[in-house]
Amino acid sequence: MRANKTFTVPEREILARRERSELRCWAAGRKAERQRIAQDLHDTLLQGFLSASLQLHVAVDHLPEDWPGKPQFRHILQVMRCVIDEGRSAIQGLRSSDVLDLEQAFLRVQVGVRASVGNRISCHRGRSPKAIARATHR
Numbered sequence: 001m002r003a004n005k006t007f008t009v010p011e012r013e014i015l016a017r018r019e020r021s022e023l024r025c026w027a028a029g030r031k032a033e034r035q036r037i038a039q040d041l042h043d044t045l046l047q048g049f050l051s052a053s054l055q056l057h058v059a060v061d062h063l064p065e066d067w068p069g070k071p072q073f074r075h076i077l078q079v080m081r082c083v084i085d086e087g088r089s090a091i092q093g094l095r096s097s098d099v100l101d102l103e104q105a106f107l108r109v110q111v112g113v114r115a116s117v118g119n120r121i122s123c124h125r126g127r128s129p130k131a132i133a134r135a136t137h138r
Contacts, residue, residue, distance in 0.1 A: 038092075042091050049084060052080075
C-alpha cells in the first residue's frame with residue numbers, strides 16, 4: 001500500500017487549480033455533448049414527429065364530422081401534442097446549464113470540509129473505493 005504524500009500549501013494550490021481546470025474541461029465537453037444531442041433530437045425526431053402530427057391534423061380536418069373513427073384520430077392528435085411538449089421539455093433540459101455544476105459542488109464540499117476539519121484535504125486519484133474509505137475513516 002502506498003503512503004499518502006503530504007503536500008505543501010503551494011503544491012496543494014497548484015494541484016487544486018489543475019483539478020479545477022480539468023473539471024472545467026470535462027464539464028464543458030459534457031455540456032457541448034448534451035447540446036449536440038439536444039440539437040440532433042430536435043432536428044430529427046421531434047421535427048419529424050411534429051411534421052407527421054401536422055399532416056395527420058390536416059387529414060383529420062378533411063374527414064366528415066360524422067365519420068365514426070374521427071374521435072380516435074383526435075385523441076391520437078392530442079397524445080401526439082403531449083408527446084411533442086414532453087419532447088421539447090426534455091430537449092430544453094438537455095440544453096440547460098442548470099445541470100449540476102460539478103466544479104461548484106466540489107468546491108462547496110471542499111469549503112465545508114475545511115470548515116469542519118481544518119486544511120486536511122487530500123485527493124486520491126485512481127484508488128479503489130475500499131482504499132478511499134479506509135483513508136477517510138481514520
